[in-house]
Amino acid sequence: xxxxxxxxxxxxxxxxxxxxxxxxxxxxxxxxxxxxxxxxxxxxxxxxxxxxxxxxxxxxxxxxxxxxxxxxxxxxxxxxxxxxxxxxxxxxxxxxxxxxxxxxxxxxxxxxxxxxxxxxxxxxxxxxxxxxxxxxxxxxxxxxxxxxxxxxxxxxxxxxxxxxxxxxxxxxxxxxxxxxxxxxxxxxxxxxxxxxxxxxxxxxxxxxxxxxxxxxxxxxxxxxxxxxxxxxxxxxxxxxxxxxxxxxxxxxxxxxxxxxxxxxxxxxxxxxxxxxxxxxxxxxxxxxxxxxxxxxxxxxxxxxxxxxxxxxxxxxxxxxxxxxxxxxxxxxxxxxxxxxxxxxxxxxxxxxxxxxxxxxxxxxxxxxxx
Numbered sequence: 001x002x003x004x005x006x007x008x009x010x011x012x013x014x015x016x017x018x019x020x021x022x023x024x025x026x027x028x029x030x031x032x033x034x035x036x037x038x039x040x041x042x043x044x045x046x047x048x049x050x051x052x053x054x055x056x057x058x059x060x061x062x063x064x065x066x067x068x069x070x071x072x073x074x075x076x077x078x079x080x081x082x083x084x085x086x087x088x089x090x091x092x093x094x095x096x097x098x099x100x101x102x103x104x105x106x107x108x109x110x111x112x113x114x115x116x117x118x119x120x121x122x123x124x125x126x127x128x129x130x131x132x133x134x135x136x137x138x139x140x141x142x143x144x145x146x147x148x149x150x151x152x153x154x155x156x157x158x159x160x161x162x163x164x165x166x167x168x169x170x171x172x173x174x175x176x177x178x179x180x181x182x183x184x185x186x187x188x189x190x191x192x193x194x195x196x197x198x199x200x201x202x203x204x205x206x207x208x209x210x211x212x213x214x215x216x217x218x219x220x221x222x223x224x225x226x227x228x229x230x231x232x233x234x235x236x237x238x239x240x241x242x243x244x245x246x247x248x249x250x251x252x253x254x255x256x257x258x259x260x261x262x263x264x265x266x267x268x269x270x271x272x273x274x275x276x277x278x279x280x281x282x283x284x285x286x287x288x289x290x291x292x293x294x295x296x297x298x299x300x301x302x303x304x305x306x307x308x309x310x311x312x313x314x315x316x317x318x319x320x321x322x323x324x325x326x327x328x329x330x331x332x333x334x335x336x337x338x339x340x341x342x343x344x345x346x347x348x349x350x351x352x353x354x355x356x357x358x359x360x361x362x363x364x365x366x367x368x369x370x
Contacts, residue, residue, distance in 0.1 A: 011306045018302040025295035028288050029254035034281040037126045038251040041094070041221050048224035049126075049250040050234050053217055053282065055275040058244050060215040062120055062203065065097055068237045072222070075233065081223050093222035096121030096139060099203055100279065103210030106169040107157025114153055114197040118206025124148075126219045127281065134164025134179030137202075144202040146178040153197035154180045170201065171209030192283035217279055246276055253285065254292055262293045 030036075038049040054060055076082075076092060083090045096119060103116045117123075124136035129150075137146035147168065154161045154177075157168060167174045183194055206212045218238070224230040231249055238245070252258055262269065278286070 011309050014302045014305045018299045021295045021298045021302065025292045025299075028291050028295070032285055032288060033128050034126065035250045035253055035285055037219075037221055040128075046224060047221055047251075048230035049219070049221050050230060051217070051219050051248045051250055051282065052234065052238065052240075053246045053248075053276050053278055054215070054240065055244045056214065056216065056277065057275070058214070058216070058240070060097070060218070062097070062215075064238075065095070065120070065218065069095070071237055072233065075237075076223070081225065093220060094122050094125060095218065095220040095222075096123040096126055097203070097215050097219075098123055098217045098279070099206060099212050099215045101206050101210050101212040103170050103199060103201070103206065104172075105153065105157060105199065106172075107166075109159050110157050112153075112156060112197070114199050116206055116210055117198065117200045118203035118210075118212055119200060120203045123200070126221075129181035129183060132180045132182050133162045134177065137178045139202055141202075144204045145173075145175045147175045147199055147201040147205070148179045148181055149177055149200075150198045151180055151182050153199060156197060170199075170205060173205075173209050175201065175205065188284045188287045189280065191287070192280040194280045216277065243274055246274060248282075250285075253289065256296075259289065259293050259296055262289050263297060266293075 035049075038047045041047050041049075072093065081092070083092045098120070099118045101116045101118060102113055104113050105111065120139035123139055132151055134148075136148060147170065149157070149163070149168070151161045154163050157163075158166065161180045163177050164179055166177050168177055169175070181200075183189065183198070203212075203215070220230075220234060222230050222233070231247060235247060
């Protein structure tokens, strides 16, 4: 009897571990705002968030993306895919591109070289960092003299993070600090390289006043009326060779199918023939994929004991009660036949009552006639 209790307790503990791992996996996958732009953009699930990463030397330019935007507008119009919103300013799709590099900054207290991200389009819609002061800017603004500093750079340059509206010199040219942000912290972000001071500015300013390593990232939110529609249009429109680009559908990144693919590719996942350097947010997401995959493996292993214990218990119960398929079918047949007999008896009794009532009505009618 004591061993039976131990077996039940062990099964309960295994199920508890599975539940905890499931909660941890969900927490990891839901704690990445960079991967959830589609959820913020639409509640209907008919939008796809796609990230494109290009190999160094691919020579992507703003003009290439501008041409792609025009062709995408024409294509969606031809296929009668329109905005379904009462808001006159609603957009059917939104995108951004970005390039990494470095610039020389000077503020009221210091001058230093920092990592820079030159952006075009709605970069901060995809990457909603925590604002500590001010606001974001858009890479589509006509004025390209805005920038966003992280809190480390703000403190080093001005001794404060409340500096929205002040001016910082980039390569000797004044730019307005529109906002100050706080980068997410943690082991994965540090491993991904998010440890140094960083500035976000327009791509044009990075090219003019700093050093740019070229546009290597493009992101888009667009309608996906049929599964795979958006990915196919992006690949066709950008027309990049597979060895020069990596395409990722972010909103499906933590699906069971994708995590299963991550588990299958253990050992080869880090191998690549593409000269692509991922930005910090993609490296963090890939690290989280690995962690979720480990949780899924742990859940599968945790379910082994309860399943084996249940099967073993059933077999033992079957032997004890000498249960056979033939015996089970015989019992089912007997119970079914008994139920049918009972139903038929009730039907016959009901028919007898009806006939008796009809006879009584006929006798009453005859007496009335007499």
